[in-house]
Amino acid sequence: MPDPRGHSSKIELRVLxxxxxxxxxxxxDEAELSLAMGRVQQAVHEALARQDVTGASGPFARYHSxxxxxxxxxxxxVEQPIxxxxxxxxxxxxxxxxxxxxxxxxxxxxxxxxxxMWAWLDGNADYEPAGGPWEIYLTDPSAEPDPARWLTEVIxxxxxxx
Numbered sequence: 287m288p289d290p291r292g293h294s295s296k297i298e299l300r301v302l303x304x305x306x307x308x309x310x311x312x313x314x315d316e317a318e319l320s321l322a323m324g325r326v327q328q329a330v331h332e333a334l335a336r337q338d339v340t341g342a343s344g345p346f347a348r349y350h351s352x353x354x355x356x357x358x359x360x361x362x363x364v365e366q367p368i369x370x371x372x373x374x375x376x377x378x379x380x381x382x383x384x385x386x387x388x389x390x391x392x393x394x395x396x397x398x399x400x401x402x403m404w405a406w407l408d409g410n411a412d413y414e415p416a417g418g419p420w421e422i423y424l425t426d427p428s429a430e431p432d433p434a435r436w437l438t439e440v441i442x443x444x445x446x447x448x
């Protein structure tokens with residue numbers, strides 16, 4: 287169950303199946319992430335509408351690098367690969383083992399959940415990260431105005447430690 291202070295300390299190990307995605311990838315300054323996320327999701331939504339495709343998940347974001355500049359892609363899972371549409375491309379979330387936690391609270395407190403996950407990974411002799419993490423936004427902020435009630439699934443793909 288999510289921690290009431292705005293993060294989750296419970297981490298589950300699961301084996302995921304791969305998922306087709308429709309995403310747009312960009313690099314933005316950290317301060318612009320929220321606005322950029324909305325613009326990217328809107329571009330994906332419009333591309334899917336032009337192709338008469340319905341998303342098979344809530345929106346997600348996958349991070350390729352963090353820092354002052356953040357390299358990320360955002361979009362939705364889809365049942366079948368889409369056709370490329372401008373900057374919106376078909377892609378895939380990988381299959382395999384993953385560490386997963388559900389974050390409860392506003393997006394600006396997600397850092398706490400990530401810190402808990404990195405500490406768990408540092409203490410785990412069996413696994414290490416296998417690529418960038420992603421977040422699936424389980425709560426639609428337009429339907430739930432209270433950020434304390436927002437749920438975000440944080441996923442870190444894993445590989446066996448060598």
